[in-house]
Amino acid sequence: xxxxxxxxxxxxxxxxxxxxxxxxxxxGHRSVSWYQQTPGQGLQFLFExxxxxxxxxxxxxxxxxxxxxxxxRSEMNVSTLELGDSALxxxxxxxxxxxxxxxxxxxxxxxxxx
Amino acid sequence: xxxxxxxxxxxxxxxxxxxxxxxxxTATGYxxxxxxxxxxxxxxxxxxxxxxxxxxxSNKGFEATYRKETTSFHLEKGSVQVSDSAVYFxxxxxxxxxxxxLIFGKGTKLSVKP
Numbered sequence: 001x002x003x004x005x006x007x008x009x010x011x012x013x014x015x016x017x018x019x020x021x022x023x024x025x026x027x028g029h030r031s032v033s034w035y036q037q038t039p040g041q042g043l044q045f046l047f048e049x050x051x052x053x054x055x056x057x058x059x060x061x062x063x064x065x066x067x068x069x070x071x072x073r074s075e076m077n078v079s080t081l082e083l084g085d086s087a088l089x090x091x092x093x094x095x096x097x098x099x100x101x102x103x104x105x106x107x108x109x110x111x112x113x114x
Numbered sequence: 115x116x117x118x119x120x121x122x123x124x125x126x127x128x129x130x131x132x133x134x135x136x137x138x139x140t141a142t143g144y145x146x147x148x149x150x151x152x153x154x155x156x157x158x159x160x161x162x163x164x165x166x167x168x169x170x171x172s173n174k175g176f177e178a179t180y181r182k183e184t185t186s187f188h189l190e191k192g193s194v195q196v197s198d199s200a201v202y203f204x205x206x207x208x209x210x211x212x213x214x215x216l217i218f219g220k221g222t223k224l225s226v227k228p
Binding site for chain 2: 003004031033035042043044045048050055056090092094097101102103104105106107108
């Protein structure tokens with residue numbers, strides 16, 4: 001069974017540009033969450049989607065947005081990139097948002113903003 | 115808001131030594147608590163969890179007990195192996211135990227020497 005797939009694995013962008021990251025959850029999983037991991041702030045929650053609806057959103061500026069498609073694949077977009085957006089972006093999928101469903105993480109997309 | 119504090123690393127131990135990684139939390143209500151592990155080059159994996167006070171989570175020789183009176187969830191292992199070298203993250207959720215919206219500690223890097 002394939003795990004959570006994030007593409008691309010590595011990305012270099014210039015300040016002011018925008019970027020789209022993709023996450024394909026495990027087959028059958030309908031819940032997808034996104035996290036930003038940096039050395040300074042650690043792992044911070046970005047968004048959670050279930051059945052194409054955003055359930056929760058973390059404390060990030062409006063430049064960070066996301067969506068989920070009918071096949072449960074999810075994308076996140078960051079517009080007007082800043083140097084501080086350089087981070088590892090992790091996606092996690094689970095069957096549903098229920099209490100006893102385990103979240104499985106992808107290997108992440110390493111974004112470098114120059 | 116809710117938060118997790120874990121001991122700073124890195125932690126270096128010899129094989130078969132006893133491991134403790136401290137984790138304390140601040141949260142309203144009755145959060146669920148988790149330990150995740152990140153091996154080099156891989157995504158996060160759920161190690162163990164506890165959903166109510168006095169619950170003990172255990173897996174692969176690791177244990178942690180949910181202590182509401184001290185707001186703690188310390189990770190312990192009686193005899194570490196070289197293969198336990200990884201980064202360990204303590205986390206909580208206040209969304210009915212759902213792992214779709216986790217608050218993480220900064221992580222503790224463990225290195226085990228033969």
